[in-house]
Amino acid sequence: MISHAQSYSKDSIDAIINKETGISEKAALLNYYADLLADKNTVLATNYANQALLISTQQKLHKEKGKALNNLAWIKYRKGDFTSAFEHSTQALKWNEEMGNLPELAASYRCMASVFNSQTNFKKAIELFKKDLELHTRLSDKKSVGRALNNIAFCFFKEKLIDSALHYNQIALNFNQQLNDDYLLAFSYRNMGDLFEFNGKNDSARLYYSKTIEKAEKVNSIQLQLTAKYRIGRNLSSEKKYREAIKYLEKALALGIQMGAKSETSLIYNLLSLAYEGNGQYKDAFLAQKKYSALNDSLYQEKSRSKLAEMQAKFEAEKKQSEINQLKKEKQQQEKEGRQKTFLNISLIVTSLIFIIMLVVIWRRNKFKTVTNLLLKQQKEELEETLLLKDKVFSIVSHDLRSPIASLNAVLPMLDPDTLDKESYHELKDKLSQQVQNLHYVLDNLLIWSRSRMKGISGNESTRFVLKNQADISVKLLKALAQQKEINIINQIDGNLFYSADSQHFDIIIRNLILNAIKFTPEKGMIQLNSEVTDSHIHISVSDNGVGMTQEQVNRLFQLKTHFTTPGTQKEKGTGLGLLICAEYAAANNWNIQVKSEPGKGSQFSIILPKKAA
Template identity: 40%
Template sequence: MRKCIFLFSIFFSLHSADAQTAKADSLIRLLGAMKKDTQYVRLLNLISEELSDKIAEKSLEFASQGLELSDQLRFPKGKGMSLNNISWAYYRKGDYSKGFDFALQALHINDSIASLPQLAISYRNVGAIYNSQAKYRESMDYFRKEMHIHQQLNNQLGIGRSLNNISFSAHRGKFKDSALIYAYKALQHNSKLGDKYLIAFCLRTLGDIYMDDGDTDRSIDYFSASVAAARVAKSNFIIETSLYRLGKAYQQKKQWGKSIPYFEEAAKIAEELGAKGEQSTIYKLLSQSYNALGDYKNAYRTQSIHVALNDTLFEERSRARLAQMQVSFETEKKQAEINLLKKEDEIQKAKISDQRLYSILLLIVVGLVLALWLVSWRRNQFKQLVNKQLRQQKEALEQASYQKDKIFSILSHDLRTPISSLSNVLHLVEQQSLSEDAFAKIRAALNKQISSLNTTLDNLLLWSKNQMEGITDISATEVQVYDIAENNRHLLMTAASQKKIAINNDIPLSVRLYADIHHLDIMLRNLLLNAVKFTGEGGEVNIRFSETPDTGTISVADTGIGMTAEQLNKLFKINTHFTTAGTKNEKGAGLGLLLCKEFVEANKGSISVSSEVGIGSVFSVTLPKQKNG
């Protein structure tokens, strides 16, 4: 296989790397000699397509010109093309909210005029944005719709691109078998076509699959071949994404120095593309490599860039807007049916107008008799309603006060201390007042504080978001519980080993439950963190499983300090919940159990706890085995 990949790289290097750039330049020169008609619109969109994977901002500029001129010319086919290209440009820039908005507009227009080639592109754009929002099944459905149209049109390039997209979504959705099947189909199909961009894409997907499977050397071969192909295709997007994957692969091999050049080049290209989300990820990875090499100055610099970029991203708002736009689109499709029903209703109203007049007169007579009684009854109802609203407002204000107090408590106590400690140490390092030996002695304590700070911040952000917006992004699927438990067990082994605590995963490999995989991951992590925190040195934490025909129960049992009946009664309540230092004086904000309860209930499950002082505690999460209803 490595020999095959090497031959791919040699083949790509023999072709002109400037072909597509020259093509875009020549097309732009043609614009000056053309009349601004429908052919001018088509040329604008052709230029936009040519630049879409190289310079997203320029691609957006030409597509926007095409949209404006299409409106002036009343040229719906050109408008459909322009909307598709605008959607793709925003997707490449990482602005998924705008990308989804324009994709839906394009889908509506291209469907209404039966423009199959552009309709296929609209399906592709919607599928790509669903993929970016972790809605992988929906993403695969739209890519299959796209491929079906390409098959009708015998568009071999379109089929190759669809196969790439399906394999990519299948990989991200953890459908490993489907991902491998479609990736190799894509590689075979696109190799016959000789399209360098499509080959680079499927090589990158195969690299992703093997890296997730633990075969790092094989993944490096595929990513290197992908970069070589993408350079020939002049696809800055594939170059950038394959480069930073190469950096991650070398990080897995602990070859930190090798990873840095790939990250640096990837970050530069991501900046040119305007992809802030990927820039942020790359700088975070760069900081990890510099830190591992002991280059703390560059580690701090790149981490600062990551934080600054991350602050400008608003993924939660984008996801909320995507859902709103999707509902709007479905509503628009049904509007014709609603209008038809309104017309039928008007005809029916005309037929019974005489009967209504008679009924109205009769109702007036009856109404006069009941008027006094109705006035009295409504006054009483109004008073009851006002009182009820006042009670609800009082409860809401009390709840908001509890939440505000909790957030300020966390900010003033649980976050202030580790941040202050880190700030003092950094100041000493900058002033060169702290020797390497002294820094090494306090580094472990600082790492522990920072780890606790990260956990606290993650829980605080999740909990605050849930309080403001509710848990709306549930994507429940059938998940394998053993893998999630094992991943979290490994994640906490370092903290547990410091206290000589054994964590045992006794969940059978075959166990599956129906839940959101991310929610279940957060639940198990917080329960295990809680168990390790309150278990003394030399103790034990056991992850067990029991089941009924319809449900399964995951239990996290520890041999820790346990809780009193009074403490048990305070659990899972914002107005009475508390936080206690661990057996090694570990800090925590006390939000972990509140998050567990909220996520369990959002996934139609339940959580319970039993505990005995000095013996230990058992936290049990019960979830359905299959989708309910």
């Protein structure tokens, strides 16, 4: 449809419309050309709008009927027939409001606002243009939003509210520049010219009027061309440049006659009369003044004004009556809803009471069921843990204890000084001693752990002791085991740190952490015991430069279900119970164990003791 916009002759447009066979499509085409020609050829535009109205009414094309009524209202407004424009605007507004056709309802507001503007009722015009803006903003119709902003700025200017006019025109100009719409920009430039002319800046005003003409010619908007040209003529006349003014005014007059715009034509005749007089062309001035008087003071215009005022009053009265009727309906509806609400409230109370009683019964049943389920779940978890404990004990007894005992049983008969040389005898003796020592620690841990699982952690008799001295007990006990791998254990715990707790519990944890470090530290390695004091805690750490662990391995420590054991650096075997014991004894004393480790760089196990017991 847009591709035909460049041809405005009746024959070419009729040819396009007559090719269309669909009724609704034909009505849409007629409306399109009526809208397109509204500010170019009002006679032809009226013809197409009337055809669109006839077809849409007969075929019940509600959307196209609303558009046709709007087009007729706008065309009548352009011609200066304000009474007819207001009548069609009122019909369009009622129809589009009833049909819920928001785009055309917004257009009805715009047309009615324009009529009020022409009657210098700028307050009402601004009110309706703002409704137009609100609707088109909701519809995301950017072109119509830009147009509404232009119209609001123009009305504020006409009402001499210059600050508001400047504000809205700047918004409109920025908005339309982003849209890059020549028609809307032409309108914004004309408004800007009006503001500059009002402030006595005639050169700037004429510059913007010229920009208006340039943009209006691009979109063939005769209405914007003629209004910009007569404004330049008026402006030049104010500076007594009558000859130049007459050129612009005569061009504007020709466009006004071509368009059939009576209001603008009348105004131009008046301006031409003054310009001719100023230029000494008194005869031309007389003729122009005569034509102005004939148009302006005609009986048609007088009747139109009185009839328009009557129609406006009728419209406002109908609107108020409609509002009163609506209020009555709303009041009746509220009373009806009130009665229904009372009945519903009573029903709701009765239903709620029944529901609450049912809930209480169900709750009591569910409570018994929940308690039973929780007990079963607890017993299941305890059974699973017991079975896991059993499996762990059997694993230790069948593998970790049976293997070294079997090895001892096989080797001991061979330990004969008469059949072995001295060096072999001592070497075998050292290895057997190491196995027995490891077996001792395994048995010791097994007994400690089994007792704690069956009877709980015993002791917990608090005594005050020096942390360094207490750790030295474990260091000395394990020194011989460490020397077999030439591992150096260094105790660097601060000798001035005291702590109150069960010292045996502290020994068990330290001993197992050192045993673990010895197991995973290579020959000639180093194990260090350190201390660190913070505001609220004491950290006792056991660090080694052994094989280290991945983060995944660290996450699996201290838990019976996920715990694991790996051979030491000399293939030492173990139960993996040492760290589980550490975790249990630490928890019994409200201590924490923190692990930092990295593969190939060793590990650091820290016991975090609350300082309040220091």
